[in-house]
Amino acid sequence: MSFLQIEHVRKTFTTPEGGEVHALDDVSLDIQAGEFFVMLGPSGCGKTTLLRSIAGLEYPDSGMISVDGQRIDDIPAYERPVNTVFQSYALFPHMTVEQNIAFGLEMEKVSKEEIKQRVEFALAQVKLEGMAKRRPSQLSGGQQQRIALARALAKKPKVLLLDEPLSALDLKLRRGMQIELKRLQQETGITFVFVTHDQEEAMSMGDRIAVFKDGKIVQLDTPREIYRRPVNAFVADFIGETNLIEGSATETGIHLPGGGFISRNHIAPDCQFGTSGPVTVAIRPEDFELSENEGALKGTVRDVIFTGDSVRVHVLLDETEVVASLASYGVRVPDRGETIGLNPLEHSARTVAS
Amino acid sequence: MSKKHVKQLEGRPGQTSPLLALPTVIFLTIGIGIPILVTIIYSFLDRAEIGMGVKWHFNPTSYKSLFIIENLDGTTGFDSRWIKVLWNSFLYSGITTIVTAIFSIPIAMWIATRDENKRNILLAAVTLPFWISILIRTYGIRQIIDDNGPIGTIMHKLGYAHYHIIYTPTATLIGLVYVFLPFMILPIYSSAERFDFRMAEAAYDLGARRWTVLRRIVLPSIRPGIIAGIALVFIPALGSFLQSDMLGGGKTNMIANVIALNFGQARNWPFGCALSVLLIALTLGFVKLIQWIGKKSTGEKVSFI
Amino acid sequence: MTTSHTAPKRRRLVNLRNFPSFTAVSWGVLFFLYIPLAYVLFYSFNSSRIATIWQSFSLHWYSVTFHDPDIQRALSNSIKIAIGATIFSTFFAVIAALGLLRMKRAGSAFAWALIGAPLLIAEIVLAVGTLAFFRAVNIPLGLVAMTIAHTAFCIPFALIPIRARLGQLDNAPFEAAADLGANEVQILRRITLPLLAPAIISGALLAFAISIDDFITSFFLSGPGSTTLPVFIFGMIRSTVTPEVDAISSLLLLFSGVVLISSYVLNRRRR
Ligand SMILES: Nc1ncnc2c1ncn2[C@@H]1O[C@H](COP(=O)(O)OP(=O)(O)OP(=O)(O)O)[C@@H](O)[C@H]1O
Numbered sequence: 001m002s003f004l005q006i007e008h009v010r011k012t013f014t015t016p017e018g019g020e021v022h023a024l025d026d027v028s029l030d031i032q033a034g035e036f037f038v039m040l041g042p043s044g045c046g047k048t049t050l051l052r053s054i055a056g057l058e059y060p061d062s063g064m065i066s067v068d069g070q071r072i073d074d075i076p077a078y079e080r081p082v083n084t085v086f087q088s089y090a091l092f093p094h095m096t097v098e099q100n101i102a103f104g105l106e107m108e109k110v111s112k113e114e115i116k117q118r119v120e121f122a123l124a125q126v127k128l129e130g131m132a133k134r135r136p137s138q139l140s141g142g143q144q145q146r147i148a149l150a151r152a153l154a155k156k157p158k159v160l161l162l163d164e165p166l167s168a169l170d171l172k173l174r175r176g177m178q179i180e181l182k183r184l185q186q187e188t189g190i191t192f193v194f195v196t197h198d199q200e201e202a203m204s205m206g207d208r209i210a211v212f213k214d215g216k217i218v219q220l221d222t223p224r225e226i227y228r229r230p231v232n233a234f235v236a237d238f239i240g241e242t243n244l245i246e247g248s249a250t251e252t253g254i255h256l257p258g259g260g261f262i263s264r265n266h267i268a269p270d271c272q273f274g275t276s277g278p279v280t281v282a283i284r285p286e287d288f289e290l291s292e293n294e295g296a297l298k299g300t301v302r303d304v305i306f307t308g309d310s311v312r313v314h315v316l317l318d319e320t321e322v323v324a325s326l327a328s329y330g331v332r333v334p335d336r337g338e339t340i341g342l343n344p345l346e347h348s349a350r351t352v353a354s
Numbered sequence: 355m356s357k358k359h360v361k362q363l364e365g366r367p368g369q370t371s372p373l374l375a376l377p378t379v380i381f382l383t384i385g386i387g388i389p390i391l392v393t394i395i396y397s398f399l400d401r402a403e404i405g406m407g408v409k410w411h412f413n414p415t416s417y418k419s420l421f422i423i424e425n426l427d428g429t430t431g432f433d434s435r436w437i438k439v440l441w442n443s444f445l446y447s448g449i450t451t452i453v454t455a456i457f458s459i460p461i462a463m464w465i466a467t468r469d470e471n472k473r474n475i476l477l478a479a480v481t482l483p484f485w486i487s488i489l490i491r492t493y494g495i496r497q498i499i500d501d502n503g504p505i506g507t508i509m510h511k512l513g514y515a516h517y518h519i520i521y522t523p524t525a526t527l528i529g530l531v532y533v534f535l536p537f538m539i540l541p542i543y544s545s546a547e548r549f550d551f552r553m554a555e556a557a558y559d560l561g562a563r564r565w566t567v568l569r570r571i572v573l574p575s576i577r578p579g580i581i582a583g584i585a586l587v588f589i590p591a592l593g594s595f596l597q598s599d600m601l602g603g604g605k606t607n608m609i610a611n612v613i614a615l616n617f618g619q620a621r622n623w624p625f626g627c628a629l630s631v632l633l634i635a636l637t638l639g640f641v642k643l644i645q646w647i648g649k650k651s652t653g654e655k656v657s658f659i
Numbered sequence: 660m661t662t663s664h665t666a667p668k669r670r671r672l673v674n675l676r677n678f679p680s681f682t683a684v685s686w687g688v689l690f691f692l693y694i695p696l697a698y699v700l701f702y703s704f705n706s707s708r709i710a711t712i713w714q715s716f717s718l719h720w721y722s723v724t725f726h727d728p729d730i731q732r733a734l735s736n737s738i739k740i741a742i743g744a745t746i747f748s749t750f751f752a753v754i755a756a757l758g759l760l761r762m763k764r765a766g767s768a769f770a771w772a773l774i775g776a777p778l779l780i781a782e783i784v785l786a787v788g789t790l791a792f793f794r795a796v797n798i799p800l801g802l803v804a805m806t807i808a809h810t811a812f813c814i815p816f817a818l819i820p821i822r823a824r825l826g827q828l829d830n831a832p833f834e835a836a837a838d839l840g841a842n843e844v845q846i847l848r849r850i851t852l853p854l855l856a857p858a859i860i861s862g863a864l865l866a867f868a869i870s871i872d873d874f875i876t877s878f879f880l881s882g883p884g885s886t887t888l889p890v891f892i893f894g895m896i897r898s899t900v901t902p903e904v905d906a907i908s909s910l911l912l913l914f915s916g917v918v919l920i921s922s923y924v925l926n927r928r929r930r
C-alpha cells in the first residue's frame with residue numbers, strides 16, 4: 001500500500017477575468033514510503049497547487065488525499081502530518097533562527113528540553129550549529145534555505161513537501177544543496193515530495209518523477225525511463241534536450257531530411273509506427289555521431305559551440321536545424337560551413353507521439 | 355537663484371541647492387518657531403491687569419499655580435484641579451488609543467486580505483472620514499448620542515431615560531474614538547497590506563492554530579503600523595479640543611479646553627501659555643518614548659513626517 | 660480504499676486567510692464610522708425646526724442655507740484662505756523638498772523640526788502662540804493672519820506626498836538627463852518637476868482639505884467679520900441647532916466625497 005495517496009484530485013481556479021483554469025485535472029498518484037518523489041513540469045502546470053493541497057493550504061474541489069492510511073484532505077493544515085519547505089523560505093523575520101525552528105515544536109506542546117534538543121539536532125542536520133541566535137535577515141540565501149529545511153525537519157513530518165526550494169540559489173550552491181538534500185532524505189527516511197521545473201535537478205534527485213502538463217500527469221517513471229523512453233514529444237523535449245525531426249515512414253524505416261534514413265531495426269525496439277505517413281523522430285544531441293555512411297543526415301554546419309566537456313554542432317538539414325553534441329576531444333570537430341553527415345547511435349532514435 | 359550658484363553646489367545630477375529650502379525655513383521660523391518662542395516667554399510673565407495679554411514682568415507664578423492655589427485670604431494650598439485635567443487628558447487619550455487599536459487591527463487585516471477590487475473600495479471607505487471636517491464628524495456623533503437622537507430614544511424606550519450619554523466623559527471618549535479611528539486604521543492597514551501571507555501559511559503548516567498565527571506571526575509583523583497608529587492617535591487626542599467641548603458638555607476636562615478658556619473668558623494668557631508649554635513638553639516626551647519603543651521593537655526609526 | 664470522484668464529506672475547512680470574527684468587527688467599525696454621517700445627511704431633509712426631531716421630508720433647510728448671507732460670507736472667507744494657504748504651502752513644500760530631501764547635513768535637522776512641528780504640537784498651542792505673537796507685533800486678526808497660520812501648518816501635509824514620491828525615485832532619470840546634456844535648471848524643469856507633479860497635486864489637495872476644514876486656528880485668529888465656515892458652524896451648533904447645520908454639513912460631506920473621488924481618479928490615471 002502506498003504511503004502518500006492522491007486520488008482524482010481536481011482544482012479549478014476562476015481567473016479575475018472570469019475564465020477557468022484547471023490547475024489540477026483529475027490527478028492520481030501513489031507515492032511510496034521513504035521515496036524521493038519529484039514533480040516536474042513547466043510553469044503554471046499545477047505543481048504548486050498540488051503541493052499546497054497536500055499541505056492543506058489549498059482545498060481541492062474534489063478528490064482524496066491520504067498519508068499513511070489516514071485521510072488528510074478533511075483536516076486543517078495545522079493538523080496534517082506533513083510539512084513544507086517554502087520556495088520563498090517564509091522564515092519569520094521577527095524570530096531568531098532558534099525561535100523559528102522551535103515554533104513548530106511549540107505548537108505540538110513539546111517539552112522545553114526536548115525542543116532544545118530537537119532544535120540543536122535540526123541545526124546540526126543542516127550544518128548551521130552556530131547560527132541559532134541570528135535573525136533570518138542576517139543569513140545568506142543558502143543559509144536561510146537550510147533553516148527553512150531545519151524548521152520543517154524538526155517536526156519529523158511523515159512527508160516533507162519542498163516547492164522549488166533551490167530555485168533562488170546560484171548554480172554552485174544549488175548543486176551542493178541537491179546532494180545534501182538527497183543525503184538528508186536517505187538518512188532520515190522521510191518521504192520527500194520535491195517540486196521543480198529544472199529537469200536536471202529532477203533527474204539527479206528523484207527516485208521517481210511525475211511530469212506534469214496543464215494540470216495532468218503526462219508520465220510517471222524513474223528518471224532513466226523518462227529520459228530514455230519519453231511517452232511523447234512534450235516529455236522528450238522537456239526532459240533533456242531533444243531534436244524532434246519530422247520524417248516519413250515506409251515499410252523499411254523512416255526517411256529524414258538531409259537524405260537521412262533510419263532502418264526499422266535501428267530504431268529503439270519498443271517504438272511502434274506505421275508503414276506510411278509522417279512520424280516524429282526524437283534523437284538526443286549526444287546520440288549523434290559523425291558519419292560518412294549512406295543514410296546519414298547530411299547538412300551544413302551553421303555553428304560550432306565549445307562548452308567545455310562537449311562541442312555542440314548546429315547542422316541545417318534542408319529546413320530543419322538539429323544539434324549534435326560531440327565529445328570535445330578524440331573526434332574531429334567540423335568547421336562552420338562544412339557539409340557533414342550525422343548518424344544516430346543504434347536504438348537511440350525514437351518515434352514519439354506529438 | 356542663479357544658474358551659476360546651483361552649479362557650484364551640485365552633488366549628483368538633479369540635486370538642487372539646499373538654499374532653495376531657505377524661504378520655507380524663514381517662513382516657518384516666523385509662522386511656527388516664533389509663536390512657540392512667544393508662548394514660552396509669555397508663560398513666564400504676569401497677566402495683564404485689564405483685558406487680554408501680558409504684563410512685561412518676569413514671574414513664574416503660572417507654573418506655580420499649576421499645583422498651588424492662592425486663597426483669597428493669602429494662604430496657599432495644594433490645587434489638584436489642573437493635575438486632574440492633565441490626568442484626564444492622558445487617560446482619555448490613552449483609552450482612545452487602546453480602543454481604536456483594538457478595533458483597527460481586525461478591520462485593517464480584514465481589508466488587507468480582501469481581493470483587489472473590494473480592497474480599494476473599503477480603503478476608500480476608511481479614508482473618506484480623513485477628508486471630512488472633524489467638526490462635522492464630531493457634530494454627527496453628537497447627534498447620535500444626543501438624548502433626542504437614536505441612542506437616547508432607544509434608552510428611553512428601554513426605560514433608561516434617566517441615563518444620559520451626552521455631556522458626560524463617556525461622550526467625550528466616544529467622540530475621540532469616533533474621530534481618531536481612521537488615524538489608527540490607515541497606518542495599520544499599510545503594514546497589514548505588506549504582510550506576506552506566506553508567513554501565516556508557514557505557521558499553519560508548522561501546526562499553529564489561528565489565534566497563535568495572529569498573536570505570534572501577524573501582530574509582530576504589523577507592529578510598525580500599530581506604533582505609527584498609536585502616535586497618530588495619542589498625540590492629537592492629547593491636544594484635542596472639540597470633543598470635550600461639544601460632547602463633554604463644555605466642562606473644562608482636557609488641557610486644550612483649559613488653554614482655550616484662559617485665552618478666552620478667563621483672560622489669563624500666561625497661565626494658558628504655561629499649559630501650552632506643558633503640553634508641548636508632554637507631547638515631545640511621548641514622541642521620544644514612541645521612537646524609543648519603535649526602535650526597540652522594530653529596529654527602525656519612527657519618523658513623523 | 661476509496662476511489663470516489665465526488666467531493667469528500669469533510670470537516671468545514673474555513674479560509675485560512677480569515678480570522679474568526681474579524682469580518683463582523685470590520686462591518687461594525689464601518690457602520691460606526693458612517694452611521695453619524697448618514698444620520699446628518701438624513702436629517703438635513705428634515706422640515707422641523709429642531710435638528711433632532713424628525714417631522715417630514717423637505718429641502719427647506721437647503722434653501723435656507725443657500726440664502727443665508729452669513730454662510731455665504733463665511734464660505735467665501737474659507738475658500739479665500741484655503742486657496743491662499745494651498746498655493747503658498749505647496750510652493751514652500753516644493754522648494755523645501757528640493758532643497759532638503761537629497762541632503763543629509765547638520766542644518767537640515769532644524770528645518771525638519773520646524774516643518775514637522777504642526778504634526779506633533781497640538782493645534783491649539785500653535786494657534787494661541789500665533790495669536791499672542793500677532794498681537795504683539797500688531798498684525799490684525801482676520802484673513803491675512805489666518806492665511807499665514809494656515810500656510811504654516813499646511814506645509815507638512817503638502818510635503819508628505821512629495822517626500823514619499825522623491826523617496827521612490829532613484830538617480831537614473833537625473834543621471835540620464837545630465838548624460839544627455841541637460842543642465843541643472845533644465846533637469847529641474849524637464850525631469851524633476853514633471854516627475855513630482857502628481858505628488859505636488861496630491862499635496863495641494865491635502866493642504867486645501869486641511870485648511871478648509873480647520874477650526875481651531877481660525878477660531879482664535881478670525882477677527883470681526885472674517886469668520887470662516889467651520890467657525891460659523893461651531894457657533895450655530897453652540898446656539899440653536901436647526902437642521903441648517905445638517906444641511907451645510909451634508910454639503911461639505913458631499914464636497915469631501917468629490918475631492919476624495921477626484922484624487923482617486925487622479926491616482927488611477929497616473930498608474
Ligand atoms: N489563487 C489562484 N487563483 C487563480 N489561479 C490560480 C491561483 N493559483 C494558481 N492559479 C493558476 O493555476 C495554475 C497552476 O498554478 P501553480 O502555481 O500550481 O503552477 P506551478 O506548476 O507551481 O508553476 P510554477 O512552476 O510557475 O511555480 C496556473 O495557471 C495559475 O495561474
Ligand SMILES: [Mg+2]
Binds near residue numbers: 047048049163
Ligand atoms: Mg509553483
